Amino acid sequence: MAQDSSDIELFMLTSDDYEEVAQLFDEQYAKRNPLCKVCKETSLEDIGESMVKDIKRTLASGLSIGVRDKTTKAIVGFRLTDIFHVDKTSTYHVGEEDEPSIMYQLLARFSPHGKEIQELGISPILELFAVCVHKDYGGRGIAAMIIKKTLELGDEQGCRLAVVQIANSLSEKIYNRLNFQTFKVLDLDTVADEFDLDTSIIPGETILSLMVKNLPSKTSNPHPQ
Template identity: 50%
Template sequence: MAGNLTDIEFFILTPDDFQETLTFFDEQFLKRNPLCIAFKETCKEAFGEHLNVALKETLESGFSMGARDKTTKALIGIRLTKITSVDNVSKQTASDEAKLTENNLYRVLAMLSPDEDVFRGVSSFLYMFALAVHRDYCGHGLASRLVKKTLELGEERGYSASEVKVTNTLSEKIYNKQGFETIKTLDLATVEDEFGLDTSLIPGETIMKLMVKRPPSIAMGQ
């Protein structure tokens, strides 16, 4: 690790950080994400303008967190997040026919979309789009701190519900510790032929999960 956690600055990402975030996302997320690896789509060019739009939405939200090494000034971690209306949950996959038609990866992600009643009683929630830490800084709890700080920011601004799709066991552990529960599971091996995946490239990481964090009253079914 090129430094220690006491030399790291956490901050809210803005649209001004787009190019730096896109480069980091390309190098530290796409090239290491199990789903992207299985689809052999590990560069930003594979996603075209859809990726640019998605990143810009998270940066405009005011809920995306970054981590920077104070010594090197390098971006070393991101937790990209945006606010999503519960009313739009059922429309997210149906309203973007082009995206779903052009890329099978999006179709797989759509299989883990939450049902409309998951956040009953809540108008909006934090949609946690992507989490990535520079490989040189892994193993020191930086990802956990980025998630925690994002959730704290959400709580401060009145958002106590969150959703995330996890594609690896490490992320699942991080979100479990923050009170998330698994409500949907997808074994990529079961859709390998249908979508053209190669799960042999991701041994031990073929299980994707939709995890949510809900206010206590909803979690208890009140």
């Protein structure tokens, strides 16, 4: 349940917000995200150009939401989002063979742009790329608030499925409450040797999940099992 939110406001992010969003990503997302930690990629510089491109891509989509402190005018949260069409999916999003980022290599194992999602035959698809709320504003239901708003926007744009990659248990609980279902998982312990990961630094956070949710549609389509 969201607590008092009178001191914040939601707004639509644009490409002009890149610098501030990138700073928040660096300071609040990458430093706290279990996958970033175990991959030793806790900054935009560590992750590399792929993340820079994806942040810019989602900001340009017209579907990404920002959270602003009304007093300081600072961006204190974001929900980065895009829409993709299965027939137009680029292999770039799945991951290049020479991708230097370990995190991107791992996420490519169950990319929302991958073959298994394509085979569902559902399009267009709402891609929930990344969500972040500054730690000083945590525990107030802000993340759930902006995710719900994103789903509404996706539905308005005709999306029939929402997909998200989850790298921490807190986010998973939020998406479970919003009736997302787990489509595929990857246990980092099973690939620790392959990627030289020390999963002991993220106890209880070693499961990566690809979660999905059907959005309202006039066209009947059963939920993927």
